[in-house]
Amino acid sequence: MECVMEIGYFGRKEAVEAMIEGGVIGRLVERRSSEVARLAVQLEVGEGLRQREKRALKQLILERVRQACVSHAECATIVAEVLWGSSP
Template sequence: MVSLIHALVSLGTWKSVRLLCSLIKLIRSPLVDEIEYSGEIPRIIRLLDCKDQETKVMAMDCVLEMGYFGRKEAIDAMLGEGLIEKLVELQRSHPFASCVARFAVQLEVGEGLRQREKRALKPEILRRVKEGCVSDAEAATIVAEVLWGSSP
């Protein structure tokens, strides 16, 4: 399984990332565990910097699925790679509107974390949002979205 994960991430195309995302939906937490164990989380996070918009969108979907199914170790690895700061940056562009809040919701309603782990992560996410924002207004907007949801 590790070699398949490595191959899909190495290809770095929207199709390979879409396939990885589909596999995560099917296999759930065990696959996210394998992704974390094999050290592929940093490479998936880096796909959010890809010039190709379709690949970037699929990488975001993959991150959301990993957030939903990931256990604490995988989520910690994602946060350790600067995911929240990257999402804050991406949120400034239209296709990624409210992506920080979407990720926070995935963690909150997901299957991978225990209740106490979910509660402990929210302050960490909010702290990282504040660090990644360029202004107090941007920070206030994103914090409000994470805490209360975004408006359409």
């Protein structure tokens, strides 16, 4: 898990895209929705991506979340956490 977060923070666009295309979002959704939000935050504050790339990858994450969720309620919760941060 820590490796995924490190790649999210420091990784170049190609590395992050490969990780997402490899199914990491589905696995994170299965584990806990807060992990998806944590990855999105790592991308947002990370050093490896340009602002334009960050926005595009966030969109890709949201698409993958919608595909991986089993219910609309779960999807809405995760999407809200990704977009606005998780609640305490």
